[in-house]
Amino acid sequence: xxxxxxxxxxxxxxxxxxxxxxxxxxxxxxxxxxxxxxxxxxxxxxxxxxxxxxxxxxxxxxxxxxxxxxxxxxxxxxxxxxxxxxxxxxxxxxxxxxxxxxxxxxxxxxxxxxxxxxxxxxxxxxxxxxxxxxxxxxxxxxxxxxxxxxxxxxxxxxxxxxxxxxxxxxxxxxxxxxxxxxxxxxxxxxxxxxxxxxxxxxxxxxxxxxxxxxxxxxxxxxxxxxxxxxxxxxxxxxxxxxxxxxxxxxxxxxxxxxxxxxxxxxxxxxxxxxxxxxxxxxxxxxxxxxxxxxxxxxxxxxxxxxxxxxxxxxxxxxxxxxxxxxxxxxxxxxxxxxxxxxxxxxxxxxxxxxxxxxxxxxxxxxxxxxxxxxxxxxxxxxxxxxxxxxxxxxxxxxxxxxxxxxxxxxxxxxxxxxxxxxxxxxxxxxxxxxxxxxxxxxxxxxxxxxxxxxxxxxxxxxxxxxxxxxxxxxxxxxxxxxxxxxxxxxxxxxxxxxxxxxxxxxxxxxxxxxxxxxxxxxxxxxxxxxxxxxxxxxxxxxxxxxxxxxxxxxxxxxxxxxxxxxxxxxxxxxxxxxxxxxxxxxxxxxxxxxxx
Numbered sequence: 001x002x003x004x005x006x007x008x009x010x011x012x013x014x015x016x017x018x019x020x021x022x023x024x025x026x027x028x029x030x031x032x033x034x035x036x037x038x039x040x041x042x043x044x045x046x047x048x049x050x051x052x053x054x055x056x057x058x059x060x061x062x063x064x065x066x067x068x069x070x071x072x073x074x075x076x077x078x079x080x081x082x083x084x085x086x087x088x089x090x091x092x093x094x095x096x097x098x099x100x101x102x103x104x105x106x107x108x109x110x111x112x113x114x115x116x117x118x119x120x121x122x123x124x125x126x127x128x129x130x131x132x133x134x135x136x137x138x139x140x141x142x143x144x145x146x147x148x149x150x151x152x153x154x155x156x157x158x159x160x161x162x163x164x165x166x167x168x169x170x171x172x173x174x175x176x177x178x179x180x181x182x183x184x185x186x187x188x189x190x191x192x193x194x195x196x197x198x199x200x201x202x203x204x205x206x207x208x209x210x211x212x213x214x215x216x217x218x219x220x221x222x223x224x225x226x227x228x229x230x231x232x233x234x235x236x237x238x239x240x241x242x243x244x245x246x247x248x249x250x251x252x253x254x255x256x257x258x259x260x261x262x263x264x265x266x267x268x269x270x271x272x273x274x275x276x277x278x279x280x281x282x283x284x285x286x287x288x289x290x291x292x293x294x295x296x297x298x299x300x301x302x303x304x305x306x307x308x309x310x311x312x313x314x315x316x317x318x319x320x321x322x323x324x325x326x327x328x329x330x331x332x333x334x335x336x337x338x339x340x341x342x343x344x345x346x347x348x349x350x351x352x353x354x355x356x357x358x359x360x361x362x363x364x365x366x367x368x369x370x371x372x373x374x375x376x377x378x379x380x381x382x383x384x385x386x387x388x389x390x391x392x393x394x395x396x397x398x399x400x401x402x403x404x405x406x407x408x409x410x411x412x413x414x415x416x417x418x419x420x421x422x423x424x425x426x427x428x429x430x431x432x433x434x435x436x437x438x439x440x441x442x443x444x445x446x447x448x449x450x451x452x453x454x455x456x457x458x459x460x461x462x463x464x465x466x467x468x469x470x471x472x473x474x475x476x477x478x479x480x481x482x483x484x485x486x487x488x489x490x491x492x493x494x495x496x497x498x499x500x501x502x503x504x505x506x507x508x509x510x511x512x513x514x515x516x517x518x519x520x521x522x523x524x525x526x527x528x529x530x531x532x533x534x535x536x537x538x539x540x541x542x543x544x545x546x547x548x549x550x551x552x553x554x555x556x557x558x559x560x561x562x563x564x565x566x567x568x569x570x571x572x573x574x575x576x577x578x579x580x581x582x583x584x585x586x587x588x589x590x591x592x593x594x595x596x
Contacts, residue, residue: 068268
């Protein structure tokens with residue numbers, strides 16, 4: 001510290017000013033700016049991820065609803081006896097086939113009911129049936145398709161994205177399921193295709209790039225229509241998602257940092273399912289935060305330039321004045337005692353120049369007459385004592401105030417004004433308690449004492465119009481609470497509730513401890529004028545308002561907001577009020593906290 005002090009003292013004033021600017025202003029501003037910008041970026045990014053998760057969950061719910069229809073249709077067709085008969089009847093002619101098809105238009109009816117279904121196809125091994133895009137015989141290409149083979153191995157529903165035979169070259173999301181024809185010992189493959197527009201509508205208006213992917217990593221639908229039908233490995237996010245299960249991933253997409261949210265959806269009674277992928281571009285999300293950060297940096301740089309100019313100007317003026325003072329002092333050191341320094345201003349340099357001129361005048365007077373010099377020295381000492389006495393007198397000592405109140409009390413007591421003496425004593429106690437509050441918490445015992453003094457003083461003012469009761473649980477007296485959380489509420493009860501009451505006014509303060517000693521309950525009630533329901537609602541809304549509004553109880557709002565800041569929202573005030581009957585206030589605080 002001695003070395004630092006010497007180094008600092010050896011620096012020029014301009015260097016000291018610049019160093020102070022850097023250490024006191026620039027460095028804290030940069031630190032705060034960087035921290036705030038970083039926190040703002042993280043907050044914006046977290047909000048975007050949360051929004052994406054909500055969007056993905058919404059898409060998942062809509063997809064579940066969309067896929068539930070085809071699953072129900074497939075389940076109902078599995079037990080349709082008429083379908084069993086058509087699929088397994090050996091028809092003797094084409095006319096019989098068309099007649100059977102016309103008598104059982106179930107597929108058309110299903111499509112009319114379920115608008116999301118585009119087509120229904122049943123592949124059966126019945127050479128007497130005719131292909132009509134609903135009942136079809138599986139050719140070699142179809143039988144060798146992966147979805148057909150997998151459907152034959154499982155009776156559960158499966159979801160795949162592949163070309164529809166009725167519209168070659170166009171892929172659709174299909175439900176594939178094997179139907180066993182009980183009693184015939186045969187089976188068929190049911191394929192239900194969904195309209196692409198239904199999937200596109202689900203992703204409509206999504207703020208982020210979002211895709212729906214099938215079990216074979218084929219993109220079923222996407223906010224970027226150019227990606228539909230591609231394999232996941234063909235798009236820029238494919239490699240990052242290889243092997244990734246549900247969750248959030250930080251990766252590069254198109255060379256830009258991004259967050260990818262993956263959520264799986266497996267419909268009921270399905271062997272496989274789909275995945276929803278949402279890509280959030282970090283740079284786009286934090287663009288505003290970066291812009292604000294750059295704006296803040298620009299403002300700081302501009303402020304720094306202005307500060308440097310001002311410091312240079314001020315330091316130059318100060319250095320020139322100090323240089324003039326130094327030159328005049330050198331003249332005095334050479335023996336010229338007739339120096340008079342002309343430096344204007346009321347700052348320290350100006351004061352120093354005037355003191356220098358006074359010193360020179362004193363020296364000249366000393367040389368003329370020793371006695372006059374001694375008198376001047378004595379006068380200087382007397383003036384210093386007067387200044388000290390004035391400084392001491394300008395500082396009001398709280399003990400003087402308490403002693404004065406005690407003198408007034410004793411005078412009233414000697415004059416047998418007992419009530420006035422007691423009130424003055426209570427006023428002194430109340431002021432002393434308020435002045436002694438120095439920390440963030442006090443014992444409930446001290447808080448109750450403040451309330452008692454206040455009520456006694458108010459009872460002196462109102463007389464028989466005011467009564468009060470302190471029902472205090474002795475176990476609660478040592479609990480530490482924030483200072484002045486009861487007195488403002490009691491003051492509201494007296495001023496707003498009881499002041500207009502001509503007689504019988506009463507305030508009750510009650511404290512209780514919970515059975516496990518973990519909570520302290522404080523209740524304040526009065527029998528005053530109370531409030532209407534709409535006025536009570538306005539008051540409750542104003543308690544959370546951080547700005548002071550005329551016509552609302554500032555003390556109650558202050559207590560409410562301090563409780564929320566100290567303990568959290570669950571420990572705020574609760575109010576009940578009935579017109580012409582009174583008001584009831586309750587607050588529940590955690591007991592036993594010593595760390596605040």
